[in-house]
Amino acid sequence: MTDQPYRPQVPAPQVEQLIQLRPLLDEEFVLSEIDRLRRERRAVILAHNYQRPEVQRTADFVGDSLGLARQAARTDAEVIVFAGVHFMAETAAVLNPDKVVLLPDFRAGCSLADTITAQGVRDWKAQHPDGLVAVYVNTTADVKAEADYCVTSGNAVQIIESLPKDVPILFAPDRFLAAHVARQTGRELHIWEGACHVHEAIRPDDVRAQQAEHPGAELLVHPECGCSTGVLAHHPDLQLYSTEGMVHRAQASNADTFIVVTELGMVTRLEKEVPGKTFVPVARTACCEYMKMITLENIYESLRDLSGQVSVSEDIRERALRPIERMLAVG
Structure with a gap:
């Protein structure tokens, strides 16, 4: 990789892409093949909180960027499949220069x-x-x-x-x-x-609409959200949470209903980690198209073919490693 910024390229759909040229693979087959290949390749699947529900279910670890980086740093797997976006796979490659790091769909970039x-x-x-x-x-x-x-x-x-x-x-x-x-x-x-x-588009009106529909629900607001300043104006004592912080807060809180103010995929993680409570996405439109590009099928194909390999030039890797290690050293 040269010292140039990564740019996700999402081409305009061509006619042949709009026509289903092959049958969709059976999900049971795909899941069984993922499990087989995971064992054979000595692979680990890391998934971000914003991934599709079925992708989160098949992952070995689901978490936020910090948790995923820590898992990548400590894994003894030979292959790391990153169900996330490109910068996450790059971080794994920086931490694991001798491992194979796979991103199942290279279009999975990040607008931020x-x-x-x-x-x-x-x-x-x-x-x-x-x-x-x-x-x-x-x-x-x-x-x-x-x-x-x-x-x-x-x-x-x-x-x-x-x-x-x-x-x-x-x-x-x-x-x-x-x-x-x-x-x-x-x-x-x-x-x-x-x-x-996605976060920028979440507005205070979205929050107020959900509060009107779910009176008494506790707010779980991510600090990346464009609504955060406006929400804090009405709730000055409100604590903002990372996605991992949302899990811990929901587990500790006496509330039984929460409005989740971040990308809607986080609801899947919360429902799994905190059963018995209700989690309401702030807006159904708060959906990252890049995160959702990772599917069970392209995870299977990536494992099967070792396709989508992500690498970082040694010069960049050595210089990027220091700030990443400083991040990992802190809480």
Whole structure:
């Protein structure tokens, strides 16, 4: 891989793509083949919380970006199948240069990661040579290679609080997570104007509509959401949660109904981890098309053919490893 930003290419559908040219594989067959190939390849399947329900069910581990990175770092599997998006598979490749890392569909990119490039980070560093760069894990490997720290929504506050008070900090690329970190830490941040298109589209009106339909339901709000500032204006004591934090909060809370303010795939994880409670997605439109590109069928094909291999050049890998390891070292 060269030092160029990854860009997901989603081509316009061609006529032959619109016609079903082959029968869909039987799900029972696909699942049995995945299990067989998983054993034969000594493979592990890692799935993000926003994946399709059937993909989450067949995965060996389901979690957020931090949890998935930790699983990738400690696995002894020879093959890692990443049911997620490209930057996640890249992170696994950075941590496992001697393993085969597979992304079943290379179109599975990330609109947030696409808002920043390595050159953009270099330009900022040239303007602030004494500054520190903290990038969200939702970035490409070449962007991570320019950073001092990687963060997730679960540990960003803790990491920023640990940095010297008199040093400028560029926080990139999610402006909503940055605003949350600034509120929590009191730090003045230089903020990159990026956002996830799904989270950005969630509005306070979506939250209010679900609250009207489910009075008394507890809110579980992700700090990436575009509605977070507006919701906090009405609920100033509200705690924002990473997706992993949502699981822990739902387990500890006395509430029996929750409005889940993030990508709707998180409801699947919550229903599994916290049975007996009700989880309502904030909006059925809060659905990431890139996450949903991973299917049981392309996981099977990827395992069968070892297709969709993700690699990172050694130069980028070595430089990206340091901020990733700093992220993994914190809560």
